[in-house]
Amino acid sequence: MNTPPPESSGSTPAPAPTRAAAPSPSYLGLHHPHHDDDIRLHSPALRQSPPLDERQHECPQGHEPPLALMLRTVDFAAYKHRCQRRKDLDQTPYINHTIAVAELLSSTGVTDIRVLQAAVLHDTVEDTHTTIDEVIRVFGPEVAAIVEECTDDTTLSGLERKAEQLRTAPLKSKEAQQVKLADKLHNLESISRSPPVGWTVRRVQAYFVWAKQVTDICAPSHPPLAERLQRLYETAHTRVNGEYFPCHPDVCGPLTDEEKKRVDPRFALCAAGDKPCPSPIFF
Numbered sequence: 001m002n003t004p005p006p007e008s009s010g011s012t013p014a015p016a017p018t019r020a021a022a023p024s025p026s027y028l029g030l031h032h033p034h035h036d037d038d039i040r041l042h043s044p045a046l047r048q049s050p051p052l053d054e055r056q057h058e059c060p061q062g063h064e065p066p067l068a069l070m071l072r073t074v075d076f077a078a079y080k081h082r083c084q085r086r087k088d089l090d091q092t093p094y095i096n097h098t099i100a101v102a103e104l105l106s107s108t109g110v111t112d113i114r115v116l117q118a119a120v121l122h123d124t125v126e127d128t129h130t131t132i133d134e135v136i137r138v139f140g141p142e143v144a145a146i147v148e149e150c151t152d153d154t155t156l157s158g159l160e161r162k163a164e165q166l167r168t169a170p171l172k173s174k175e176a177q178q179v180k181l182a183d184k185l186h187n188l189e190s191i192s193r194s195p196p197v198g199w200t201v202r203r204v205q206a207y208f209v210w211a212k213q214v215t216d217i218c219a220p221s222h223p224p225l226a227e228r229l230q231r232l233y234e235t236a237h238t239r240v241n242g243e244y245f246p247c248h249p250d251v252c253g254p255l256t257d258e259e260k261k262r263v264d265p266r267f268a269l270c271a272a273g274d275k276p277c278p279s280p281i282f283f
């Protein structure tokens with residue numbers, strides 16, 4: 001027979017055990033399927049399973065069709081990044097970046113769904129309130145491990161983080177290096193199209209030089225993206241007030257007139273002396 005707990009002895013009945021209130025999504029105060037309390041209701045696979053606190057980090061990946069899993073991953077990341085925008089002139093929704101990173105990988109032959117999921121999730125821990133434990137619970141330890149490898153220590157300064165990325169790049173798994181390559185490629189292509197507002201040519205070039213050092217280390221993990229990056233380093237230019245600058249000052253070759261027309265169709269439509277758009281203009 002069970003002995004009653006000491007609190008319940010005596011005439012006063014012990015208070016009924018209460019479940020600790022789950023932390024509310026404090027950054028918004030809204031309910032969403034990806035709030036821990038609701039997630040079981042959202043996913044058919046999870047609905048069958050015991051509550052989160054009883055599952056102890058179990059996740060349903062093995063039983064979930066890949067397409068459903070991928071959509072659940074995108075939905076999760078879109079919710080987490082929903083208030084964030086990129087730094088470009090258009091203030092593109094942040095989620096566009098993480099979806100594009102996954103697409104760069106899948107369109108160049110990566111079929112490992114854990115890598116594609118990690119690509120979609122790669123900035124959730126670094127840039128939102130998401131924790132690695134949450135990623136483990138919702139998507140499993142393998143995806144979470146890749147996400148963790150792609151997460152910078154945000155207590156460090158920008159410069160320290162850049163040094164840390166260089167130091168740790170060779171130590172990362174092949175899967176994390178693949179995500180890194182696609183992440184950098186998308187950032188660099190974005191910069192060459194439309195750099196973050198306020199970036200000077202010097203800052204664009206500093207980013208390219210540093211990114212190349214990181215991607216050179218990760219290149220063997222996925223040669224198709226490494227080759228695309230190399231082409232970008234050799235050709236990407238940025239134009240400010242009608243003047244062209246190589247994004248990578250050391251490896252970039254001269255820009256031909258044909259390339260000028262290709263990279264900026266507006267330029268081809270201009271007559272001599274026309275200003276294609278108010279300065280500064282980048283592409």
Ligand SMILES: Nc1nc2c(ncn2[C@@H]2O[C@H](COP(=O)(O)OP(=O)(O)O)[C@@H](OP(=O)(O)OP(=O)(O)O)[C@H]2O)c(=O)[nH]1
Nearest residue numbers: 085086087088152158183184186187188190191195196207
């Ligand atoms: N190119 C580009 N980058 C944008 C944009 N919006 C946000 N970013 C993010 O800004 C960072 C690059 O700017 P930095 O100057 O190097 O970084 P910092 O502001 O955080 O110090 C990248 O993240 P990071 O974590 O610092 O570097 P990474 O590891 O993702 O490359 C990139 O993901 C955008 O519109 N274009």
